[in-house]
Amino acid sequence: MDSADLGYSSPRDGGSKPSFHPDSPSADDKEKTTHIRFLVSNTSAGSIIGKGGSTITDFQSQSGARIQLSRNHEFFPGTPDRIIMLSGGFNEIFKAMELILEKLLNEDEENHEADTRMKVRLIVPNSSCGAIIGKGGSTIKSFIEESQADIKISPQDNNYAGFTDRLVTVTGSLEEQLRAIYLIMSKLAEDAHYPQSLNSPFPYGGANFSAFPAAPVGYVIPSMSYNATNYGPNGIGGRHTGSKGATSARSPAGTADAQGSSVTFGVADEHIGAVVGRGGRNIMEITQISGAKIKISDRGDFMSGTSDRKVTITGAPEAIRTAEALIMQRVSANTER
Numbered sequence: 582m583d584s585a586d587l588g589y590s591s592p593r594d595g596g597s598k599p600s601f602h603p604d605s606p607s608a609d610d611k612e613k614t615t616h617i618r619f620l621v622s623n624t625s626a627g628s629i630i631g632k633g634g635s636t637i638t639d640f641q642s643q644s645g646a647r648i649q650l651s652r653n654h655e656f657f658p659g660t661p662d663r664i665i666m667l668s669g670g671f672n673e674i675f676k677a678m679e680l681i682l683e684k685l686l687n688e689d690e691e692n693h694e695a696d697t698r699m700k701v702r703l704i705v706p707n708s709s710c711g712a713i714i715g716k717g718g719s720t721i722k723s724f725i726e727e728s729q730a731d732i733k734i735s736p737q738d739n740n741y742a743g744f745t746d747r748l749v750t751v752t753g754s755l756e757e758q759l760r761a762i763y764l765i766m767s768k769l770a771e772d773a774h775y776p777q778s779l780n781s782p783f784p785y786g787g788a789n790f791s792a793f794p795a796a797p798v799g800y801v802i803p804s805m806s807y808n809a810t811n812y813g814p815n816g817i818g819g820r821h822t823g824s825k826g827a828t829s830a831r832s833p834a835g836t837a838d839a840q841g842s843s844v845t846f847g848v849a850d851e852h853i854g855a856v857v858g859r860g861g862r863n864i865m866e867i868t869q870i871s872g873a874k875i876k877i878s879d880r881g882d883f884m885s886g887t888s889d890r891k892v893t894i895t896g897a898p899e900a901i902r903t904a905e906a907l908i909m910q911r912v913s914a915n916t917e918r
Contacts (some may be wrong), residue, residue: 615770615777617674617762617804618704620662620748625864626650628679628688639869644677645669651783656743657704658785661870661907665702666782670769679759698731701758703749703765707737709718710747714766720768728761729753744785744787765867841896847889848912853877855915856908857893863911871904872896880888 621629630637630650637648657664665681667674682701714721714734717841725732730753738748749759769775770816800834848856857864857877868875873896884891892908896903 582619596602602773612827613671613770614669615671615674615765615775616666616668617678617769618664618666618779618782620657620660620702620704621650621665621870622662623870624862625685625688626665628684630699640677640680640684645673645779646677646683648677649782655783656870657748661910662702664782665780668778671766675759675763675766678762682755682758698754699758700750700752700753701762703751703762704746705734705749705765705769706775707745707747709769709772710734710749712768712774713749725765726756730761731755732761732765741802752914759802760881800896842898842901843893843895845891845893846886846905847884848877848892848908849889850883852912852915853890856911862908867904867907867911871900871907873904875904875908902905 588602597756615638628636629648631639637650641648644709649666649668651664653663655664665679667675675716675819677801682699692910715723721734724730730751733750733752733895735748751758751765751767753761798875855863855865858866864875865878873894876893876895878891880890880894881890894904894908896904
């Protein structure tokens with residue numbers, strides 16, 4: 582399949598903006614109403630919604646697709662990210678995807694955080710992942726070759742009863758991502774196992790996430806988000822085995838007081854910037870999501886015998902676990918760069 586078959590034309594005027602005008606895989610598929618789900622951070626969700634819902638309304642009007650977001654406390658299991666679902670015809674969904682990814686790229690550029698190879702994580706039922714992988718990996722290999730994007734599928738996770746979704750991570754420029762997403766969506770449109778519709782972007786109400794009672798995030802599956810090291814199969818209270826950016830040394834949880842318990846651990850000085858974020862944006866988001874209080878030691882104030890800064894988290898046990906998992910994800914993502 583060449584670029585003409587994909588309905589793709591080169592960027593206009595030598596710029597970086599891709600010009601995509603895809604046609605559905607077939608006339609039958611064009612008539613179908615379908616959906617696609619992917620993950621966005623809480624910050625990105627706010628950007629997509631816009632002031633008073635202006636941006637999301639505009640995107641729905643331009644694309645013809647319906648755009649829904651999970652609520653601000655409904656995170657994809659094992660991540661701090663919300664779910665966005667696009668519903669409608671194939672072309673409508675693809676147009677909405679293009680508008681959203683372009684918006685997020687522009688936001689990053691304005692904040693001087695743009696990376697030439699961005700990541701988008703699609704949520705795909707395990708029953709449909711085989712169609713994307715293909716016999717002996719032939720389909721996913723062809724998608725990678727045609728799009729020039731990197732495509733990875735998370736391992737099937739059995740930690741949550743009733744949880745059957747996996748993450749398909751697409752890494753590349755905006756142009757490469759859209760090419761890859763087009764190919765993946767085309768394959769899903771042809772797959773009889775792929776559900777044509779969902780009532781909610783967050784269909785996990787009946788699933789059992791008992792491994793993390795009252796905690797929206799655990800650290801059993803941060804690898805699903807960032808293809809990073811698994812920080813311990815025992816989940817809650819586990820040591821951070823194999824982490825390059827954080828020490829496994831932890832002070833015991835303090836006695837409960839008015840503020841709750843407290844845990845202190847070390848994070849390599851080189852990763853503190855990624856945890857804090859530009860203007861403190863990351864640490865504020867972690868604090869907001871977890872409900873915990875987070876304190877990072879000053880420069881030069883290290884864990885005893887190490888060159889790691891002290892990170893102290895105070896709050897309820899669930900809040901501490903959540904904040905710690907989110908910090909470890911920031912560390913692992915920064916380690917990959």
